[in-house]
Amino acid sequence: MGELLASGRNIGITLAESRLACAEFREQKPTTVGGVAACMALIRPAAREAEGDIVFDDDAIQIIAREVGCTEAEADKFRRGLAKKDPKMMEELKGRMHPEACASLETQLGSLALYGFCKAHAMSYAQLVCCLTWCKVEHPRAFWKGALNNCQSSYRPWVHMWEAWKAGVNPFAKELLRNQKSVYTDARRRKYWDLTPFEQLYQHWHWDVRLGFMDGCYVETEEVVDDAGAQKQKRRFRGVIAASRILTKNKVAICVGTGDEYIDVICSLGTFSGAKRFAKGWVNSDGQGSCAFA
Numbered sequence: 252m253g254e255l256l257a258s259g260r261n262i263g264i265t266l267a268e269s270r271l272a273c274a275e276f277r278e279q280k281p282t283t284v285g286g287v288a289a290c291m292a293l294i295r296p297a298a299r300e301a302e303g304d305i306v307f308d309d310d311a312i313q314i315i316a317r318e319v320g321c322t323e324a325e326a327d328k329f330r331r332g333l334a335k336k337d338p339k340m341m342e343e344l345k346g347r348m349h350p351e352a353c354a355s356l357e358t359q360l361g362s363l364a365l366y367g368f369c370k371a372h373a374m375s376y377a378q379l380v381c382c383l384t385w386c387k388v389e390h391p392r393a394f395w396k397g398a399l400n401n402c403q404s405s406y407r408p409w410v411h412m413w414e415a416w417k418a419g420v421n422p423f424a425k426e427l428l429r430n431q432k433s434v435y436t437d438a439r440r441r442k443y444w445d446l447t448p449f450e451q452l453y454q455h456w457h458w459d460v461r462l463g464f465m466d467g468c469y470v471e472t473e474e475v476v477d478d479a480g481a482q483k484q485k486r487r488f489r490g491v492i493a494a495s496r497i498l499t500k501n502k503v504a505i506c507v508g509t510g511d512e513y514i515d516v517i518c519s520l521g522t523f524s525g526a527k528r529f530a531k532g533w534v535n536s537d538g539q540g541s542c543a544f545a
Contacts, residue, residue, distance in 0.1 A: 333364075409460065
């Protein structure tokens with residue numbers, strides 16, 4: 252189980268399959284429920300943006316209790332006040348601390364207004380993630396049948412279908428609940444089989460994966476030397492867009508599937524839109540790159 256999580260192959264695992272989660276699991280390589288819980292918390296904005304060593308909301312409570320000299324119950328009130336920027340609570344906090352210490356604490360805990368996890372919440376999520384991971388490792392066919400029927404994913408529809416097919420599950424099997432549709436829907440779906448795989452992808456965001464992956468997809472690694480003379484890897488690729496997230500008005504984070512692996516790249520928004528299905532370009536070892544979309 253730990254090996255799968257450490258590899259970041261979390262696709263299909265509810266609550267832990269996002270690209271951010273995959274990257275965090277690769278970095279932290281958790282082997283216990285507690286380690287998984289920490290990963291679940293670390294991907295939340297409150298932990299990612301924290302100035303101090305904060306993983307769970309509980310950590311903030313302990314810091315406040317220590318710095319203010321109060322009970323953890325009082326510290327939790329201050330935590331919630333800081334998160335909401337409550338003027339009355341802020342004044343009370345300033346009245347109990349030296350001004351410089353109070354300003355330092357506010358800076359350290361400035362991310363509390365963002366979404367975070369308490370440890371109990373993270374542990375609950377982690378137990379589910381661990382159970383699903385065990386199922387994916389030990390019973391992959393059952394896992395993917397369950398994922399296809401029940402998982403509402405941030406990935407494009409083809410991703411789960413392709414991963415299920417690689418695990419030996421036919422995503423078009425009639426016994427899957429997702430495929431038990433009305434007579435009207437069945438008649439409409441029959442038109443699907445008259446389309447080419449490319450047409451299927453452009454119209455439905457998936458294709459008959461039993462025929463194999465999309466033609467022309469690849470990834471190649473080359474060694475390059477940067478301006479400072481350091482040797483780095485650059486990867487060139489062409490693949491099907493698996494997921495995307497617009498970061499700013501000029502930047503987009505793209506996940507591209509090539510059949511054997513998924514490549515994450517942050518690049519210029521350029522011509523990207525929801526109508527695009529393919530991305531071709533390159534990415535450096537730091538995740539920055541360039542893409543053309545089609």
